[in-house]
Amino acid sequence: MSKYLEMIRIRFLMMLAYRTNYYSGILIYSINIGAYYFLWTAIYGGKESIQGLDAAQMVTYVAISWMARAFYFNNIDREIAMEIREGKVAVELIRPYNYLGMKTMQAFGEGVFRLFFFSMPGMVIVSFIFPLELPLDWQAWCFFAISIFFSFVINTEINLLTGISAFFLFNNDGLMRAKRVIIDLFSGLLLPISFYPVWAQEIMEYLPFQAISYIPSMIFTKGFQEAEITDAILFQLFWSILLIIPICAMWAVAKRKMIIQGG
Amino acid sequence: MNVIEVENLRKEFKSYSSRSGLKGAFRDLFTRNYKINRAVNDISFTVKQGEMVGYIGENGAGKSTTIKMLTGILTPTSGKVLVNNMNPHKEREKFVRTIGVVFGQRSQLWWDIAVQESFRLLKKVYKVSDQDYNEHMDHVIKTLDIGPLLDKPVRKLSLGQRMRCELTAALIHNPPLLFLDEPTIGLDVLVKLKIREFLKEINAKYKTTILLTTHDIADIEALCERVIMLDEGKIIYDGSLDHLRGNWGKGKQIEFQFASSVDESLLLQLTNGFHVQWMKGDKSNVWIAQIANHEEMPEIISRVMKAQTIVDLSIKEISTEEIIRNIYEKGDANSNLEKVIMNV
Numbered sequence: 001m002s003k004y005l006e007m008i009r010i011r012f013l014m015m016l017a018y019r020t021n022y023y024s025g026i027l028i029y030s031i032n033i034g035a036y037y038f039l040w041t042a043i044y045g046g047k048e049s050i051q052g053l054d055a056a057q058m059v060t061y062v063a064i065s066w067m068a069r070a071f072y073f074n075n076i077d078r079e080i081a082m083e084i085r086e087g088k089v090a091v092e093l094i095r096p097y098n099y100l101g102m103k104t105m106q107a108f109g110e111g112v113f114r115l116f117f118f119s120m121p122g123m124v125i126v127s128f129i130f131p132l133e134l135p136l137d138w139q140a141w142c143f144f145a146i147s148i149f150f151s152f153v154i155n156t157e158i159n160l161l162t163g164i165s166a167f168f169l170f171n172n173d174g175l176m177r178a179k180r181v182i183i184d185l186f187s188g189l190l191l192p193i194s195f196y197p198v199w200a201q202e203i204m205e206y207l208p209f210q211a212i213s214y215i216p217s218m219i220f221t222k223g224f225q226e227a228e229i230t231d232a233i234l235f236q237l238f239w240s241i242l243l244i245i246p247i248c249a250m251w252a253v254a255k256r257k258m259i260i261q262g263g
Numbered sequence: 264m265n266v267i268e269v270e271n272l273r274k275e276f277k278s279y280s281s282r283s284g285l286k287g288a289f290r291d292l293f294t295r296n297y298k299i300n301r302a303v304n305d306i307s308f309t310v311k312q313g314e315m316v317g318y319i320g321e322n323g324a325g326k327s328t329t330i331k332m333l334t335g336i337l338t339p340t341s342g343k344v345l346v347n348n349m350n351p352h353k354e355r356e357k358f359v360r361t362i363g364v365v366f367g368q369r370s371q372l373w374w375d376i377a378v379q380e381s382f383r384l385l386k387k388v389y390k391v392s393d394q395d396y397n398e399h400m401d402h403v404i405k406t407l408d409i410g411p412l413l414d415k416p417v418r419k420l421s422l423g424q425r426m427r428c429e430l431t432a433a434l435i436h437n438p439p440l441l442f443l444d445e446p447t448i449g450l451d452v453l454v455k456l457k458i459r460e461f462l463k464e465i466n467a468k469y470k471t472t473i474l475l476t477t478h479d480i481a482d483i484e485a486l487c488e489r490v491i492m493l494d495e496g497k498i499i500y501d502g503s504l505d506h507l508r509g510n511w512g513k514g515k516q517i518e519f520q521f522a523s524s525v526d527e528s529l530l531l532q533l534t535n536g537f538h539v540q541w542m543k544g545d546k547s548n549v550w551i552a553q554i555a556n557h558e559e560m561p562e563i564i565s566r567v568m569k570a571q572t573i574v575d576l577s578i579k580e581i582s583t584e585e586i587i588r589n590i591y592e593k594g595d596a597n598s599n600l601e602k603v604i605m606n607v
Contacts, residue, residue: 002387003384003387003388003390006383006384006387006388007384010373010376010380010384013375013376013380014373014375014376017375017376017416018375087369088369090331090336090366090369091366091369091370091371093334093335093336093355093359094334094335094336094359094362094364094371095359095385095388096356096357096359096360096388096389097356097388098356255338256338258336258337258338259276259337
């Protein structure tokens with residue numbers, strides 16, 4: 001276990017090595033939150049509430065979605081694809097650890113770094129600028145913490161799947177880009193799931209994407225009530241476990257088919 | 264005790280070839296042509312503990328593929344591999360603890376962080392105790408002279424500096440078996456010497472078994488008593504380096520620099536009846552005589568000198584490099600080899 005903790009530490013150091021990335025990230029996220037704030041205030045106009053969310057909840061929803069995204073979002077699919085394409089995966093395979101486990105830990109290190117140095121200070125700044133409704137009871141914060149942990153797990157599992165696909169496809173850039181758009185759209189980051197037409201909501205019930213952003217944001221904004229919260233977290237747990245199966249299957253096949261590029 | 268046992272090992276790769284033209288490109292969308300390349304073709308060998316073996320061959324001969332199968336990275340198509348009494352691919356995580364690997368063309372250190380951070384992570388990964396680490400690594404760091412590099416990020420190191428750090432990283436857990444895939448590629452003479460000295464030392468001290476691939480024959484001459492030569496996926500020679508040189512590199516070369524241009528036919532005529540082969544040298548008016556029999560040498564020299572004015576003359580042993588080049592140029596099987604060398 002200590003090697004995985006050490007890997008989290010290394011990732012921290014690597015994030016610090018690239019500070020410029022980190023500053024530009026803060027800027028981009030603030031612009032996004034600002035843009036969505038103005039968009040949604042315009043849409044609400046004088047209306048009390050739309051689809052069960054009032055304007056203040058909506059603003060909180062937007063802010064918390066983006067801040068949670070900073071935590072669960074990572075680029076390990078891109079990293080895995082690059083390591084496969086350049087043959088660096090050979091070096092990873094001569095080490096006594098599980099390659100995918102190590103990648104997940106790196107992603108977690110990155111996530112924790114961003115949670116503390118990006119999301120939290122970002123949230124404080126945003127709460128001064130925009131009228132946010134932060135939950136007052138500690139249960140909501142606890143459920144939210146559990147929920148974004150699962151967001152991270154599910155998003156990372158999907159990233160592992162797209163990353164491993166580089167073993168089978170010569171170039172999986174298109175797939176990774178499609179995945180990114182699908183997650184932004186279907187996870188409820190850009191638009192809460194309850195705003196979609198009913199038939200689309202029914203389809204999304206059977207997909208894992210809303211577990212990434214919609215569920216934690218709804219818990220945080222109190223859009224979900226007691227029973228709904230436990231159901232939602234069970235939904236996340238279910239997908240976290242289910243997605244392990246295709247990952248293991250793909251990895252097993254990939255290892256057998258492995259070709260190391262470039263000698 | 265055998266550290267490596269390989270029997271009828273084979274690796275095949277499927278490679279796609281694309282059809283020509285637009286029409287061909289469309290057809291490729293539905294069905295693709297492929298052919299099977301045999302990168303490693305039924306090779307067998309064993310390596311004993313404490314041996315240093317040179318694994319040589321031209322580019323694309325299958326050296327790296329073999330190493331990747333021996334280290335558990337690639338799955339063999341067929342055949343048996345047993346390294347440190349384990350099947351490398353099946354028990355990968357347990358197995359890789361017992362080996363060290365250096366890929367000359369790939370870094371295994373983390374690019375953006377200081378060298379010592381990489382070492383620290385590897386120490387945790389291999390579960391090396393503080394005591395073992397300090398005892399072993401202090402010595403390695405001192406010998407390879409990398410102390411001043413430890414706090415620099417890898418991207419700021421020169422190739423020679425990086426290579427010494429790579430070697431150190433591969434030895435953190437003091438493995439009994441070391442695979443080195445072109446460890447001296449692109450290094451200057453001093454660094455090469457340092458690395459060779461160091462490898463000899465750990466081999467003597469810990470009885471570390473070393474399997475080394477390289478294109479620099481001097482590495483092999485300095486380190487390995489035994490060589491395995493590979494061509495087109497097959498082993499064409501497996502035995503001692505001395506034997507290779509003794510049997511096949513007996514002859515000498517005499518380099519003549521003539522004052523004026525000389526015809527090959529004239530030289531052949533002069534040395535008629537001797538076992539000589541004439542080759543044109545690199546410079547103008549330079550001819551090289553390859554002689555199989557030492558006793559004929561004085562007579563050949565005197566005949567040539569009588570007939571022609573000579574500016575310069577030198578006598579050389581046939582170098583290992585030349586022997587190996589000859590083998591690759593002319594033959595690819597053991598039986599052919601002997602014939603080739605007899606011709607010289």
